[in-house]
Amino acid sequence: MTPLKTYLQSRCRQVDAALNRFLPAASVKPPTIHKAMRYSLFAGGKRLRPILCLAAAEACGGREADAMPLACAVECIHTYSLIHDDLPCMDNDDFRRGKPTSHKVFGEGIAVLAGDALLTIAFEIVAKARGKGRYTVADLTTEVARASGSLFLVAGQVMDLLCEGKKVSHSQLRYIHERKTSALLTCSIRLGGMSAGASSAQLRHLTDFGYNLGMAFQVIDDILDATQTSEQLGKTAGKDAKAGKATYPSILGMERARAEADRYTQAAVKAIAALGPKAARLEQLADYLLKRQK
Ligand code: GRG
DSSP states (O other): OOOHHHHHHHHHHHHHHHHHHHSOOTTSSSHHHHHHHHHHHTSOOOOHHHHHHHHHHHHTTOOHHHHHHHHHHHHHHHHHHHHHHTSTTTTOOSEETTEEOHHHHHOHHHHHHHHHHHHHHHHHHHHHSOOBTTBOHHHHHHHHHHHHSTTTHHHHHHHHHHHTTSOOOHHHHHHHHIIIIIHHHHHHHHHHHHHTTOOHHHHHHHHHHHHHHHHHHHHHHHHHHHHSOHHHHTSOTTHHHHTTOOOHHHHHOHHHHHHHHHHHHHHHHHHTGGGGGGGHHHHHHHHHHHHOOO
């Protein structure tokens, strides 16, 4: 197996090249919107969701070419959510991916539209993808729509907004993160499996893996927000505490939060044991995400 660092760099390059092909050029009329879409999309994200999608396809014996459009679609949705999350009416953040946020550069109106256009193009990309085995393009579209709609991604954001400044229980925090973070990660992983024509048992294992990995990812994100600098993170550190937002460390304490991240990661790894050696990369990625510093 290629060393992880080389693998991640090479995957990032492949995903960037594919995204570049899917997006209208910055010069296409009206250039402002295409520049804004590209500004946030190519601002230096880690590309975790596409990488997980491709690794899940590999775990089920699929082809990279079949998974790549789905990997790109999810990255477009993720980037839309970040642009909108950073808006003054949401989290009001000035920095993202180490750069000024979209509304700081393009103004609020264009930032809203850049997010809208990225969400929309994601569906165009999925519509052009090929179905595989038991999964039709309609199944792939439904998967993406559910994860990003009012039952998951948007639900998480709504609860997040409603809970601001309030005392939040562990189960409410879990509800928010299952929807805001874990659902899109799970969707990325499931889409990878679906692009490979995964069996229902394989898809079940990937779903369990995605849920637990997504939850571990968010607990670690909360820990990093409280312990790293803004320079290290490429976004404003310590914002959650300042905004009166509940986080895993604020609710459970740092030690229990770390134990929670470990527990979720172990559950994720256990979930894919049945997929055999082809899932080695997914396991390695779970371990890497647990130990990440940004
Ligand atoms: C529907 C407006 C709207 C928003 C959706 C998901 C969401 C709600 C907002 C995103 C903001 C946020 C902090 C989500 C939590 C998930 C998370 C930790 C995102 C950061 O993901 P990384 O670290 O980011 O993968 P990069 O920049 O590397 O892609």
